[in-house]
Amino acid sequence: MSDFLFFIEVSLAGLGSGALLALTALAFVLIYKATRVVNLAVGEILMLGGYLFFAFAAGAGLSPWLALPLAVVGGGILGAVVERGIIRPMLGEAAISVFMVTVGLGSVLVGFTELIWGADPRSLPAFISTKPLFLGEAYVSRKIAVAFVVAAVVIGVFLMLFRFWRGGVALRATATDQAAAYSCGINVPGVFSIAWIIGCATAAGAGILLGAIGGISPTMGVFGLSALVVVIVGGLDSILGALVGGLALGLIQSWTSTYLGGEYTNVVTFGILIVALMIRPYGLFGTHEIERL
Amino acid sequence: MIIGTAKESYRADAALLTTRPQQVWTAILLAVLTTLPFVLNDYWLYLTCLLTINVIAATGLNILTGFTGQVSLGQAAFMAVGAYTVAWLEREAGTPFLLNLVLGGGVSAALGIVVGIPSLRVKGLYLAIATIAASFILHFVFVHWESVTGGNTGINVAPARFFGVELTTYFGLYWVIMPVTVLMVLGAANLFRTRIGRAFIAIRDRDISAEVLGIPLLKYKLMSFAIASFYAGVAGGLWAYFFRVVTPESFPFMASVFLLAAIIVGGMGTIIGGIVGAAFMTLTPELLRFVVEWLGPWVPNAATLLSPVRTIVFGALIIGFLVFEPQGLAEIIQRVRRFFRLWPFKT
Numbered sequence: 001m002s003d004f005l006f007f008i009e010v011s012l013a014g015l016g017s018g019a020l021l022a023l024t025a026l027a028f029v030l031i032y033k034a035t036r037v038v039n040l041a042v043g044e045i046l047m048l049g050g051y052l053f054f055a056f057a058a059g060a061g062l063s064p065w066l067a068l069p070l071a072v073v074g075g076g077i078l079g080a081v082v083e084r085g086i087i088r089p090m091l092g093e094a095a096i097s098v099f100m101v102t103v104g105l106g107s108v109l110v111g112f113t114e115l116i117w118g119a120d121p122r123s124l125p126a127f128i129s130t131k132p133l134f135l136g137e138a139y140v141s142r143k144i145a146v147a148f149v150v151a152a153v154v155i156g157v158f159l160m161l162f163r164f165w166r167g168g169v170a171l172r173a174t175a176t177d178q179a180a181a182y183s184c185g186i187n188v189p190g191v192f193s194i195a196w197i198i199g200c201a202t203a204a205g206a207g208i209l210l211g212a213i214g215g216i217s218p219t220m221g222v223f224g225l226s227a228l229v230v231v232i233v234g235g236l237d238s239i240l241g242a243l244v245g246g247l248a249l250g251l252i253q254s255w256t257s258t259y260l261g262g263e264y265t266n267v268v269t270f271g272i273l274i275v276a277l278m279i280r281p282y283g284l285f286g287t288h289e290i291e292r293l
Numbered sequence: 294m295i296i297g298t299a300k301e302s303y304r305a306d307a308a309l310l311t312t313r314p315q316q317v318w319t320a321i322l323l324a325v326l327t328t329l330p331f332v333l334n335d336y337w338l339y340l341t342c343l344l345t346i347n348v349i350a351a352t353g354l355n356i357l358t359g360f361t362g363q364v365s366l367g368q369a370a371f372m373a374v375g376a377y378t379v380a381w382l383e384r385e386a387g388t389p390f391l392l393n394l395v396l397g398g399g400v401s402a403a404l405g406i407v408v409g410i411p412s413l414r415v416k417g418l419y420l421a422i423a424t425i426a427a428s429f430i431l432h433f434v435f436v437h438w439e440s441v442t443g444g445n446t447g448i449n450v451a452p453a454r455f456f457g458v459e460l461t462t463y464f465g466l467y468w469v470i471m472p473v474t475v476l477m478v479l480g481a482a483n484l485f486r487t488r489i490g491r492a493f494i495a496i497r498d499r500d501i502s503a504e505v506l507g508i509p510l511l512k513y514k515l516m517s518f519a520i521a522s523f524y525a526g527v528a529g530g531l532w533a534y535f536f537r538v539v540t541p542e543s544f545p546f547m548a549s550v551f552l553l554a555a556i557i558v559g560g561m562g563t564i565i566g567g568i569v570g571a572a573f574m575t576l577t578p579e580l581l582r583f584v585v586e587w588l589g590p591w592v593p594n595a596a597t598l599l600s601p602v603r604t605i606v607f608g609a610l611i612i613g614f615l616v617f618e619p620q621g622l623a624e625i626i627q628r629v630r631r632f633f634r635l636w637p638f639k640t
Contacts, residue, residue: 038418089616095418096364100557101615103550107608114601225425232422267433270426274411277423281415291501 008138010258011251016144017213018250019151020206024227025234025242026155027203032236033175034195037087037098042203043224044106044113049075049204050124050211050220051113057125064127068208075204076197083196088189106221113218121217124208147209154202155243162239167194175237226253229269233276235286245284307486326475330467338463344575345474346531351555351571352481352564353524358553359561360485361517362497363412364421368525369548370428373435374401375526376533376543380448381441383533390453390534394473397530398523404431405522409515416500428546435541447540450533460534470531477524482564484520493517497562554607558614560623569622577610578603 024046031039052074056067082105090098133142162168173181174191182188207216210223230249234241249269256268282288300306310316330338354368375397382393411423435442442448453460453469460466484490492513495503504510533539551574559570581603589595614621 086612086616093615093619096421097557097615097619099418099421100553101612104554104608104611104615107550108605108612109608111601111603111605111608114604115598119600228422229426232419263433263436266429270429273426274423274430277411277415277419277426281419 005137010254012138012140013144014251014254015247016148018247019148020210021227021230021250022243022246023151023154023206024203025230025246026158027199028227028231029239029242030195031199034171035192039102041102041106043221044109045075045078045200045203046207046224047221048109049207050216051117053208054122054124054216064125071208072201072205076201079196079200080193083193110218119218121215123215124211143213147213150209171195226269229273232273233283235283237287238285241283241285309482326471330464335463338467340579342463342467342470342535344572345470346528347571347575348568349474349477349528350525351552352478352567353521354552355556355567356481357517357521359556360497361493363514363517365424366421366549366553367408367424367428368552369544370431371401371405371522371525372529372532373544374404375529376539377442379530379533380450380539383451384448394527394530398526401526402519402523405518406515409518412514413511428549432541445541447538450537453534466535554611558610558621560621563623566621566623573622581606
């Protein structure tokens with residue numbers, strides 16, 4: 001029976017990290033949906049979010065509850081700058097060129113982070129109480145529970161926005177057909193900017209949650225690769241895919257690292273990716289694009 | 294447009310070096326390459342060898358990505374396969390090192406075909422991500438297949454022997470690495486004068502059209518993967534003889550990004566692009582080191598700045614070239630050549 005309880009605990013922890021994966025994946029999907037750019041720098045923006053929070057809360061001595069929105073806004077501003085400065089001039093270039101630009105951007109961000117804050121890992125000031133939480137009999141770390149709830153709320157808000165907010169509908173219209181969206185009077189470049197701002201702000205927020213759980217370091221952008229696996233498996237343009245994929249991958253990673261050993265996490269993650277690509281190249285819930293000459 | 298070079302036969306038209314200046318410059322280049330090891334000191338010779346190894350790997354990646362259009366972020370993993378094969382052969386079989394190099398390339402090519410299989414169903418970004426996955430899985434194999442790869446400690450490689458002479462100095466190794474590189478680059482240049490190379494280019498330009506024109510995609514895509522991996526394998530083999538130890542961390546994922554960045558900076562789809570790109574990307578971090586050393590007296594703890602500054606410059610180079618000079622250094626070289634061809638008239 002205790003084995004089963006342990007399994008439940010592992011699964012709950014997995015769901016928690018899965019929620020963070022889903023949140024990060026959402027940032028990917030948002031940006032991809034609007035601008036058709038796979039932004040590999042999401043992982044680094046996530047890292048920067050954690051560091052901004054660290055700078056505001058520990059460096060400037062602000063209250064964590066003030067530092068939190070500031071860091072998220074900082075991520076958004078970065079998104080706006082990147083979109084206007086680098087991505088906009090690349091419009092119409094091959095997808096792979098834009099992809100490589102974001103790889104370069106990630107490298108630049110890592111470099112600046114190391115330059116400013118140093119390469120050593122740091123821990124964020126505690127703003128979530130460490131008191132353990134029990135669901136029934138199963139123990140859950142409170143941080144992970146908070147991360148799960150926040151991620152769930154944010155994702156819920158996003159789903160509502162896409163459904164009911166004017167800007168959300170404009171974003172979906174742009175994703176479906178840019179030319180048609182233009183002729184309906186939608187400000188398509190504006191939508192691009194909004195998508196990048198919201199996407200990067202989301203990533204920064206996810207970075208704060210992730211940093212609160214595991215600390216921050218310049219290499220934590222690797223988390224973005226796991227989120228990339230989520231979006232590829234779930235479908236690059238599917239919010240549902242990001243959700244389901246994120247939770248599933250979180251569970252699977254948690255199970256593998258507990259029952260097989262931590263070093264197997266990467267193999268299983270990328271193994272899933274390859275299998276998914278072979279079976280459904282456009283993702284579980286993605287749109288199957290038909291190619292014409 | 295080159296003027297004043299009337300060709301009288303198809304042979305002359307398809308030749309590698311079509312004009313007199315090209316032939317002269319190539320001769321000068323070869324002369325420089327043969328005198329280099331006598332002029333350079335050990336440090337620069339070390340850099341030259343490293344650069345040359347990168348040229349092989351980048352040229353291979355250029356065949357796959359620049360000419361065939363299959364983006365791969367796994368080139369460094371194939372280098373690792375070549376390096377491990379060479380190291381294993383050197384330890385277990387003791388076969389002559391040229392054979393080891395070829396076998397290293399061969400094993401790498403065979404694995405390249407396996408990794409290339411997804412390219413039949415997925416392309417573009419998805420393929421790039423599949424190759425990322427493949428390289429992470431290979432990394433896992435290197436760490437855990439301890440009986441062959443030696444796990445995290447890796448394998449020590451005995452020095453290469455050539456007619457009984459042990460090649461331990463950079464001077465000796467140069468005479469192996471440079472001829473191999475010249476041969477491989479020449480092979481790549483010649484490849485695109487054949488049916489295979491032109492099929493690659495057709496696939497890059499529009500794969501569906503290429504298939505309609507009668508180019509079997511399966512065969513040629515896998516062939517491109519095999520050739521690129523062969524280049525990577527040979528480069529990795531030379532790398533193993535050069536550094537004499539192979540560990541799983543020798544070829545990190547960033548090395549694949551480095552190689553892709555090299556051909557982007559150099560110019561995708563041109564042979565010269567792979568060469569100048571690899572040279573540029575290998576030498577830039579070293580130049581930065583000199584800059585940081587030079588700044589030393591004025592900036593406190595300048596040495597600690599080196600690694601982050603390198604990371605920033607690396608990323609900034611990728612972004613800068615893609616935004617401002619998407620054709621890469623090769624295009625700049627073309628522009629300079631065009632200028633002097635018509636000089637003193639404006640182009």
